Amino acid sequence: MTYDRLVCANCxxxxxxGRCPVCRASRERLQQDGxxxxxxxxxxxxxxVALIAVAVLAHEMAVA
Incomplete structure (x- = not known):
């Protein structure tokens, strides 16, 4: 979820x-988390695991 759709419970x-300190802290945390x-x-x-499974299937199809 992106922070542009979140509503602050504080304000x-x-x-x-980023109107209040809680908003600014949440926005900063969400931007840093990536x-x-x-x-x-x-x-x-x-x-x-899903990525590995797709890679194995792709390899099997390329070999066959």
């Missing part, structure tokens, strides 16, 4: 506007 304004920042370790492992 009820969009987090992207694309994989919100994923849990289990989700990252599942993504890695």
């Amino acid at each position: 009820a304004s969009p987090v992207s506007e 694309i994989f920042g919100g994923l849990t370790p289990a989700a990252l492992i599942a993504l890695l």
Whole structure:
């Protein structure tokens, strides 16, 4: 989820506007986390397993 769609529970304004200290802190944290920042370790492992499975299938199709 991107911070431009989040609404702050502290001031009820969009987090992207950064009107209060809570908004500014959340916006800064979301910007630093990057694309994989919100994923849990289990989700990252599942993504890695799926990527490996696709690579193995692609290799099998290329060899056949």
